Each structure stands twice: as C-alpha cells, then as structure tokens.
Amino acid sequence: MTKETTSRSRKPKRGQTREALMAAALELVVKKAPFSALSLREVTKKAGVVPTAFYRHFPDMSALGLTLLDESFRTLRHMMRQVRQEELPNERMLRGSLEVYFNYVRNNRAHFLFVSKELAGGTPTMRNAIRREIRMFTNELAMDMARFPFLNHVNAEDLQMMAGLVVNNVTALTQEMLELEEIDETGQREVLMTAEKQLRLIYFGVGMWRSDKSSS
Amino acid sequence: MTKETTSRSRKPKRGQTREALMAAALELVVKKAPFSALSLREVTKKAGVVPTAFYRHFPDMSALGLTLLDESFRTLRHMMRQVRQEELPNERMLRGSLEVYFNYVRNNRAHFLFVSKELAGGTPTMRNAIRREIRMFTNELAMDMARFPFLNHVNAEDLQMMAGLVVNNVTALTQEMLELEEIDETGQREVLMTAEKQLRLIYFGVGMWRSDKSSS
DNA sequence: AATTCAAGTCAACACCTGTACACTTAATTT
DNA sequence: AAATTAAGTGTACAGGTGTTGACTTGAATT
Structure with a gap:
C-alpha cells in the first residue's frame, strides 16, 4: 500500500526543495553571474527557503x-x-x-x-x-x-x-x-x-x- | 630641469601603485579565481596598499x-x-x-x-x-x-x-x-x-x- | 498510537565587503 | 617661498556572507 516509495532513502515527497535549490541556482546563472559568484544565501532566497535549510540537501555550494x-x-x-x-x-x-x-x-x-x-x-x-x-x-x-x-x-x-x-x-x-x-x-x-x-x-x-x- | 615629466597629468613617479594594483589582480586571477570573483579589498591587500587608495586610480573594479x-x-x-x-x-x-x-x-x-x-x-x-x-x-x-x-x-x-x-x-x-x-x-x-x-x-x-x- | 527522523525555521556569531569622509604628506606649479 | 594638488593613510558604517546550534513539525516506521 504505502510501499510505493521503496525501502530506505525515500524520495522527497512534498518537499522538493532540493530541486528548487538547483533551479534557483541555474536561474541565477542565466541572469546574473557565473555559478562561482553565487552566494548560498541568495540561492536559498530565490528558492524561497531559509539559508540554513540548504544544508539539509548539500554540504556546500560546490556540491550543488x-x-x-x-x-x-x-x-x-x-x-x-x-x-x-x-x-x-x-x-x-x-x-x-x-x-x-x-x-x-x-x-x-x-x-x-x-x-x-x-x-x-x-x-x-x-x-x-x-x-x-x-x-x-x-x-x-x-x-x-x-x-x-x-x-x-x-x-x-x-x-x-x-x-x-x-x-x-x-x-x-x-x-x-x-x-x-x-x-x-x-x-x-x-x-x-x-x-x-x-x-x-x-x-x-x-x-x-x-x-x-x-x-x- | 625638473621638466622631464611634462605638463599636466604627470606620470606617477615613485608611486607606481596603479601598476601594482593591475599586477596584483592578474596574479590573483592566475592562482585564485576569475576576475569577477575578486574583491577590491583583496586586490589592494596584495598590492600592499590600503583599500581606499584604490579609488585614486580606478573608479571601481570593473574599470580595472x-x-x-x-x-x-x-x-x-x-x-x-x-x-x-x-x-x-x-x-x-x-x-x-x-x-x-x-x-x-x-x-x-x-x-x-x-x-x-x-x-x-x-x-x-x-x-x-x-x-x-x-x-x-x-x-x-x-x-x-x-x-x-x-x-x-x-x-x-x-x-x-x-x-x-x-x-x-x-x-x-x-x-x-x-x-x-x-x-x-x-x-x-x-x-x-x-x-x-x-x-x-x-x-x-x-x-x-x-x-x-x-x-x- | 507511539516513535523516529528528515526537513524545515529562527537567532546569533564572526568575518568580509564596498565606500564615504577627514586627514597627512610629498611633489609640482606658481 | 607659497600654494596647489595627486596620492597615500585611518576610522567608520551599513550591509552581505558562511556556519553554529537549538528548536518545531509533520510524515513515515514501528
């Protein structure tokens, strides 16, 4: 029944914040600056999430x-x-x-x-x-x-x-x-x-x- | 006599800070990051000069x-x-x-x-x-x-x-x-x-x- | 139903950033 | 010799930065 999402490492069901972070970074790259010049904080801001939430998905920017x-x-x-x-x-x-x-x-x-x-x-x-x-x-x-x-x-x-x-x-x-x-x-x-x-x-x-x- | 350096806009005699700033930026580009990621302060620091001295030679980094x-x-x-x-x-x-x-x-x-x-x-x-x-x-x-x-x-x-x-x-x-x-x-x-x-x-x-x- | 735990928030920190302003100083012009 | 001016210094401020730790919450596991 609820076993659609299998075993361990279940997919992020509602919270697709990870994707939001990636999309935000990509969008900033297109219209602002090279990725290396992006700050963690502005990425999270654009993703509509608090800065510290970032660490739930990536250890740091370079991992993103x-x-x-x-x-x-x-x-x-x-x-x-x-x-x-x-x-x-x-x-x-x-x-x-x-x-x-x-x-x-x-x-x-x-x-x-x-x-x-x-x-x-x-x-x-x-x-x-x-x-x-x-x-x-x-x-x-x-x-x-x-x-x-x-x-x-x-x-x-x-x-x-x-x-x-x-x-x-x-x-x-x-x-x-x-x-x-x-x-x-x-x-x-x-x-x-x-x-x-x-x-x-x-x-x-x-x-x-x-x-x-x-x-x- | 002292007229070697002509009229107005005399060359920077001893203070070749301008060149030092350019050299510092170039060196940082080689061994650190793209130019767009350099900060005014680190350039002046590497050039051995106080941050505000920068403005005597360039209006901002992009001019450099x-x-x-x-x-x-x-x-x-x-x-x-x-x-x-x-x-x-x-x-x-x-x-x-x-x-x-x-x-x-x-x-x-x-x-x-x-x-x-x-x-x-x-x-x-x-x-x-x-x-x-x-x-x-x-x-x-x-x-x-x-x-x-x-x-x-x-x-x-x-x-x-x-x-x-x-x-x-x-x-x-x-x-x-x-x-x-x-x-x-x-x-x-x-x-x-x-x-x-x-x-x-x-x-x-x-x-x-x-x-x-x-x-x- | 109780528990666990991933995924979110908030507040605080120490640090780095660009730039304004007032000051000194040494050289060039007058 | 006096005045001007280019080029340097120090202090200060408002804002952005990465990262910490303790707290909340809601969904999945048991």
Whole structure:
C-alpha cells in the first residue's frame, strides 16, 4: 500500500526543495553571474527557503555545482547516444545532426550556460570534470569515425585529432549560440549555417588526409 | 630641469601603485579565481596598499578589468601584426606561426588566463569587448586569405567562415594550453603538434572548397 | 498510537565587503 | 617661498556572507 516509495532513502515527497535549490541556482546563472559568484544565501532566497535549510540537501555550494554538472551531462549524453546510433556519419546526415544538437542547446539553455561559464571560470574540480566529459565525447566520435571505411587508412592518433577539431568547433559555436538572445532566430539560423559549412570543410579535409610520416 | 615629466597629468613617479594594483589582480586571477570573483579589498591587500587608495586610480573594479583587458589585447595585436606581415599564409609557414603564437601565450600566461576566464564568465561589457577583439582577428585573417590567389574563387562570406574555423580552433587550443602546468613541456609540445595537424587538415579542406550554390 | 527522523525555521556569531569622509604628506606649479 | 594638488593613510558604517546550534513539525516506521 504505502510501499510505493521503496525501502530506505525515500524520495522527497512534498518537499522538493532540493530541486528548487538547483533551479534557483541555474536561474541565477542565466541572469546574473557565473555559478562561482553565487552566494548560498541568495540561492536559498530565490528558492524561497531559509539559508540554513540548504544544508539539509548539500554540504556546500560546490556540491550543488557538481550535482548541477552531473544533471547537465546526463541528459546531454542521452541525446548524443540517440543521434549516434542513427547512422554512420556522412555528409548527408551532417545537417540533420547539427539541427538536432543546436535544438537541444536551445531547449537547455540554462544548463549549457552553466557549463560554458564553469568550463573556464570554475574551480579546478569543476573544470576537470567538464573537460573529462568533453574528452569522452571526442573519444566516442573518434570511434565512430574509425568505423567509417573511408577512413581505414587513418591511424588512431589522427582520428583523435580530427574528432578534436570537430568538437572544438562545435563547442565554440555553442558558446556563440548562447550569446545570442533567445528570440534572435535569424542569428541562430546563421550560426547553424556557418556550422554546417565549417563541418563540411573539415569533412573535405579529412577526405584528403593521409596518415603517413608516422608520428615522428 | 625638473621638466622631464611634462605638463599636466604627470606620470606617477615613485608611486607606481596603479601598476601594482593591475599586477596584483592578474596574479590573483592566475592562482585564485576569475576576475569577477575578486574583491577590491583583496586586490589592494596584495598590492600592499590600503583599500581606499584604490579609488585614486580606478573608479571601481570593473574599470580595472577593462584596463587589464586593454593591456592584454594591445600587446597581442602588436604581436599579431608582426606575424601577419611576414609572408602570405601557406603550408610551410604554418608551423612557424603556431610556434610564435604559442610561445607568446606561454610568456603571457596571466593575461591569457584573464581573458579566457572573462570571455565566458565576465560581465556583458567585458564579454562583448573580448568578442569584438576576436572578431577583429577573424576579419584580418579573412582579409589575408583573400589576397591568396589560391582562394580567388571563394566569396567573402565563405572566407569569413574559414577564418572563423581557424580562430575557433586556435582559441580552443589556447585554452587547452593554459590548463597545462607551466612546466609540462611535453604536454605543450603535444598541443602544438595537434594544432599543426588540425590547421593542415583545414588547409586541405579549404583547397577543396567551392563557393557555388551561392548563399541560399 | 507511539516513535523516529528528515526537513524545515529562527537567532546569533564572526568575518568580509564596498565606500564615504577627514586627514597627512610629498611633489609640482606658481 | 607659497600654494596647489595627486596620492597615500585611518576610522567608520551599513550591509552581505558562511556556519553554529537549538528548536518545531509533520510524515513515515514501528
């Protein structure tokens, strides 16, 4: 009967203050300052809760930050997995993938803003966590490319280099996108078109690449 | 006689507190936190001066930030101008240019760290100022490329796109470089080599590019 | 029905923050 | 030599900060 919520560590039923705190922090990041500049007190205030209540859910602000980071990447990884398993990369699907990705960015603006700001300005712990996630994406992309017959003759190191090139650019374009107003659809379309051209250019370059000269 | 320092607004002779304040802020950015998280008081403390002395040189912290930004880009522009006027871009000089650039980054680590952190986490004013500078570099690179016979048939929009691709990547690699310890020369060499390969790949892609289909 | 306990409140603390104001001092101008 | 002025100091205040400890409360466990 009342056993819906199982065993120990029952979910917070009515008191979803934890979520409120995370949402408040995220909102402040969007419209005020980088996460590292937020104070515990203003987060709790925005969450409509007394400062000391914070400690019932997180030991300190940096713990909140790491939770937020985890949340951001968990959903992003999920989306990436879907895009990836659709088809092997080729020029045709490029446009589609980019549209899906940037649409996702658009719908998760707050999380991306949070990550983007912390990537450069966060604590070392935070920065390393983010860079590790990005490296994971790069690795997965490199693995996908390895399966592409077109690239049989390219060695692992160069595949990594190519994937890095793509990821670097998408990251930069994402940040460019985040700088645009939410309503600026023209600007967003422009970024998308630039992205497509840049990736196509990379695609051409990849086609010409020869992994000779070994790795001196 | 005593007229060495001219007319009004004489240079601060002994009291080079202004420079001390800027140096202190820069040092704190390197080893503590993004500029936006620094307090006026800790900057003055590190500069060995009483808090209220700050106001003799800057109206507030954000003014110090803008001055720091100006200083950062003034010397960077100077270096870029030298590199640029050497020769038209081609594959041979690529390695050399990259070495010069990354060497410069290495020798101005504090300034680059400052800019890198403010690019994402600074005030809107700060972010816009930085993005404007970067856009200027992109434009200049596009102009250089336009002079390249190889690229006669590429229209202006696409040149801009290509320059953007290069700048995006160099920016990302610069940040990667800044994450490395100052003593990690192996890592730095690796970044340099990756950079060279990535730009060469872009170079190949540029060679294949055709600006047809106009801009739909 | 009694008990336990997670999740909330309130009051208080020691500290750090930006800035105003009045004062000194040494150098430059007159 | 006298006057001015840029650049430094010390004190003070009102406000924000993280964190403590003791208290309340209502729902889940027993």
